Amino acid sequence: MSDHITDPASHAHDFEMNAEVATGPSLSYWQLVRKRFARNRTGVIGAIICCAIIFTALCAPFLAPYTPATKDRSAIYTPPQMPRFIAQDGGLTRPYVLGFAEEMHPVTYEITFQPSPEKRVDLALFVQGPEYQFLGMNFTTHFIGGAKGAPVHFLGTDGLGRDVFSRMLYGSRITLLMGMIVMGMACVIGTLVGVTSGYLGGRTDTVIQRVIEFVKSFPDLPLYLALVAVLPRRADPMLTFVMFAAIVVVLKWADLARELRGKVIAIRSVEFVRAAVAVGASDKRIIGRHIIPNMSSHIIVWATYVLPEVILLESFLSFLGVGIQQPMVSWGVMLNAVRDFQSLASAPWLLAPVGMIILSVLAFNALGDGLRDAMDPYSHD
Structure with missing residues (x-):
């Protein structure tokens, strides 16, 4: 992904100069990003859909006609x-x-x-x-x-008479919560490790890079299955959720750390950082005021790409029965009920969460593409 994401913040001055000539009044970097993003129709549509999905997840108890555990024994496998x-x-x-x-x-x-x-x-x-x-x-x-x-029952019921539409709305909360937690923790860990490695250099950089290479040397899917398999099967569902999120975070932070390390090495040699060092600025001030702000656009775009990856991963592993566990409801847990052809043939509407997974992944990817183009001062409109 690092080949496709351009860090523009270090070129913000050139970006503003070009914009001033083209548009008249000088705008700040983030104002220019917002203006460019507003002209990207696909990105705006993706942002609107993402906001709608997040709003649906937050207000799921109010929007859903029933709770996820509500059963109607007289309506088992009822069509939509x-x-x-x-x-x-x-x-x-x-x-x-x-x-x-x-x-x-x-x-x-x-x-x-x-x-x-x-x-x-x-x-x-x-x-x-x-x-x-x-x-x-x-x-x-x-x-x-x-x-x-x-x-x-707008989307029918399952084999226990539970409303599929209500469970899908509630499931968006767990699926998005998993994605947000993994994305946030991976961003924090990856940023700290990447900045430390690139800024300090020397032996510290060597040790950190060997650790990153060790983490990235494992094949993702077999390692996920192996690590999740050791989770206690009778553990509390919330404990399983936390441990599952921790496993995914451990395997996601290394990519961001490697990308940011290279950018820090490039940024620390530019004039404004060298000037800050010359006047005696502390390492904490240089990192907090000069280096991290110049990488913020890269971190934001990376986050919008990793979130749909986590959604797909959680749905896939929960579908296999090794991810989120009942009675917690996620899109993957709902799909776990249609693992055999008999259930799929008798109640195809149980695949409704697939539509939400596809919609959310496409929306977040469209948002990421729009942000990447808006934050790149050398991209063409």
Whole structure:
């Protein structure tokens, strides 16, 4: 990835000079970045989708009609109930869904579901439903649901009668939380190690680089599986979550540290850093005021690329059953229920989290591409 990300902060002055000639008033570096990013349609769309996904995760208890553990024994493997706006007579009506009538094939004994107009359920906003906690307080109001408490399952139900749509919204919280934790910790560790290695040099740099090479010498996937396999199977789900996040952090920080080390070596020889050393500035001030700010754009872009990688990794390992464990809900845990062809054939709507995974990965990658182009002063509009 280091081949594709250009660190522009050290060339901010040239960037501002070119912009002043082209646009008139001189703008700061970050103002120019914001202006260039706003012209990138793909990046803006990606940013909007990313914000929507994060908002959905934060407000999942309110947006979801049910809690992830709510079960409806009378609606096992029920197909999705898509909202309708056209009445039977062809006119427009308030949004509603249709319930299903079960029919059994006389020969194969296969149960099929047919929409029944007699089981119409009108949709309503701000309905009362199962109790949930949000910001430490208990609530029973949900954004959308069936009028008068009638059951509604927009994306169907699973083998235990749990609402797939609600579980997918709750699952976004665990999946994104895993990504954010790994991204944040890897950024902190990678930045500290990379800056230390590049700035101090000498024996310290040699030792740190040998450690990084040792970490990067292991093949990622087999090492993930081997490390996760040693996690206690009967451990608390939260403990498993923390240990899983720690394992991923250990294997992600080395890439950033190696990239930043090379940039620090280049930055410490430029004029403003040498001038700071000449006037007697401390190492702490040089690193905090000159070196790290000039690498901030690279760190930001790296973070937007590593987040979708962690989302894919968590979903894949949880799908295999070696990642997040029940009763915690993530997109990968939901996909774990359709590992066999029989479940997939009888309830293909259980693959709905795949759509969220694809959407989030594409959105964060689009955001990363937009930020990379906006922060590169030598890229062409």
